[in-house]
């Protein structure tokens with residue numbers, strides 16, 4: 380293991396200790412420079428330990444605007460100095476992802492689907508490694524389609540499963556399929572569930588989350604440009620998913636869980652359901668209600684972070 384700095388706050392640290400390795404790539408050590416291309420950051424152009432060394436919580440979600448709003452919310456919740464409007468997008472030079480830092484919290488967008496979040500996570504995990512961060516917890520805060528749940532219910536993922544209800548993520552590497560476990564941290568999920576009981580109006584469950592590679596046919600929707608199955612076949616599939624303990628469907632949880640697990644990062648997936656898929660496919664709920672639903676995972680994670688930082692009365 381590479382020695383890293385104790386009490387990391389950038390390059391000024393002087394004590395060394397063994398660190399849990401966040402990266403698993405022997406080639407990295409021999410690289411003179413590492414360019415995190417999609418973030419427009421690099422080890423030669425930026426002092427990453429000084430910029431990010433104090434990060435303890437990373438929250439990721441699909442949309443750039445949601446992750447900006449989350450950063451602004453955390454700014455208020457943590458009583459940070461300065462004005463919320465001054466929180467700038469660290470990746471503003473590129474429009475691939477957005478990144479906002481508020482004290483020990485990093486908020487990053489990942490786009491939609493496994494390839495998009497996977498690229499972001501490679502660079503994010505290297506960012507944490509180059510910044511010499513320690514004891515970091517990652518959260519995916521997102522939206523999903525519910526299976527047999529009232530819309531607005533927050534699902535903390537127990538197992539992230541694929542479209543065959545298997546707790547695994549398959550990646551093709553050099554023409555071969557590599558299978559990785561998607562097991563998440565049980566203690567962290569339980570701690571989040573406990574947090575939900577301390578907040579009003581956040582109906583929350585722990586259940587399995589199905590991750591698909593498509594929003595339409597891949598999630599059994601009848602309303603895409605293509606549809607190759609009947610209403611009865613759709614409902615049969617959703618019933619099977621329900622029997623397998625699945626209560627929501629989204630598009631990033633398996634690769635998120637697999638990569639965090641491989642890289643020794645504690646992680647949780649917290650997604651609100653926007654609709655009950657037994658009742659329909661279209662998301663027709665009023666925009667204001669959807670905005671309030673999306674804030675529920677944010678409120679839960681903010682509460683968790685404040686508790687961990689000892690900021691609760």
Ligand SMILES: O=P(O)(O)O[C@H]1O[C@H](CO)[C@@H](O)[C@H]1O
Pocket residue numbers: 440441442490491492520521522523594629630631
């Ligand atoms: O709410 P976010 O984080 O964007 O995630 C969900 O929403 C998108 C589909 O609308 C997919 O990326 C799905 O995983």
Ligand SMILES: O=c1cc[nH]c(=O)[nH]1
Pocket residue numbers: 522523524525594598628629630653
């Ligand atoms: O039904 C839904 C809603 C949000 N995100 C999804 O992936 N599916």
